[in-house]
Amino acid sequence: MRYFIDLAYDGSLFHGWQIQPNAISVQENLEKALRVAFQKKINVVGAGRTDAGVHAKQLIAHFDVEAKINAPQLKFKLNTLLPKEIAINAIYQVQDETHARFDAVAREYKYYVTTQKNPFVEAYSYYVKKEIDLDLMNEAAKILLTHRDFKCFSKSKTDVYTYNCDIVFAEWIKQEDLLVFTIKADRFLRNMVRAIVGTLIEVGLHKLSIEDFENVIVSRNRSNAGKSVDAKGLFLTKVEYPKTVLI
Numbered sequence: 001m002r003y004f005i006d007l008a009y010d011g012s013l014f015h016g017w018q019i020q021p022n023a024i025s026v027q028e029n030l031e032k033a034l035r036v037a038f039q040k041k042i043n044v045v046g047a048g049r050t051d052a053g054v055h056a057k058q059l060i061a062h063f064d065v066e067a068k069i070n071a072p073q074l075k076f077k078l079n080t081l082l083p084k085e086i087a088i089n090a091i092y093q094v095q096d097e098t099h100a101r102f103d104a105v106a107r108e109y110k111y112y113v114t115t116q117k118n119p120f121v122e123a124y125s126y127y128v129k130k131e132i133d134l135d136l137m138n139e140a141a142k143i144l145l146t147h148r149d150f151k152c153f154s155k156s157k158t159d160v161y162t163y164n165c166d167i168v169f170a171e172w173i174k175q176e177d178l179l180v181f182t183i184k185a186d187r188f189l190r191n192m193v194r195a196i197v198g199t200l201i202e203v204g205l206h207k208l209s210i211e212d213f214e215n216v217i218v219s220r221n222r223s224n225a226g227k228s229v230d231a232k233g234l235f236l237t238k239v240e241y242p243k244t245v246l247i
Contacts (some may be wrong), residue, residue: 001093002062002064002093002098003063004060004092004094004100005061005063005088005090005091006059007026007030007056007086007089008059008087008089009086010055011055011056014026014052014053015052026056027061030078032081034063036081037081038065042064042065047060047101048101048239050236051190054236055235056235056237057238058239062098072091075088092246093246094245094246094247095244095245095246095247100239103242104241105241106168106239106240107185107188108169108182108239109183109234109236109237110182110183110235111181111234112178113126113128113132113179113181114126114128114177115129115132115179117129118177121177123232124232125232125233130205132201133203133206136206136210137172137200138172139210140213141170143213144196145170148166149164150163150164150217151163152195152216152220152221153189153192153196153199153225154192154195155189155190155191158190165189165192166185167183168184168186170182181197183196191228194228194230194234195226195227195228198226199213199226200213201229202226
């Protein structure tokens with residue numbers, strides 16, 4: 001039987017989602033907790049990889065067991081076993097062939113920028129000291145929806161079969177002293193959101209024009225885009241699946 005785990009975590013102390021040698025990961029912690037709960041090794045497969053320092057309000061992972069489980073009981077036990085930086089939101093059964101990564105139809109990220117020095121938000125946002133043109137950044141963000149190839153925003157050394165992504169939503173809003181960027185697509189490349197945000201900030205600071213921004217995309221050259229902003233301001237906020245995966 002296959003189950004989805006819906007979890008959230010503060011990525012500050014972790015070297016990303018995926019298990020790797022000589023580094024603490026979210027996946028490693030989750031598999032350790034499952035091993036204690038089931039008294040045997042349980043492998044989990046995540047909907048995607050978040051980089052070191054990136055947070056998640058919702059990441060979905062799947063695991064297989066032979067018998068039906070008591071989901072609320074397992075959720076309570078895992079939350080007891082896991083460190084305070086990781087929380088299980090829900091556990092539910094899905095169709096046996098459902099895959100947490102390959103069956104996801106959309107992923108949503110949010111990035112937080114603060115325009116005021118604030119010790120209470122500094123750990124989870126990127127501080128920009130100068131005034132930012134929010135309207136201009138939103139004008140540039142709309143251009144993302146008209147393109148599919150985003151090699152210019154991808155980490156240079158990455159092994160992918162395509163740089164195409166279908167971005168369906170990209171918008172900045174102001175929440176008091178915070179600027180919040182929400183972006184939704186079928187898939188994302190490594191480092192893509194942070195590179196997009198860094199480039200849009202250059203637009204907002206009038207260092208790049210709208211035309212320059214589109215030329216960056218067309219160039220397919222990472223060196224033409226802006227710098228990648230800090231991981232601490234990035235949150236994976238939602239992973240979506242077809243309703244048919246549920247039992």
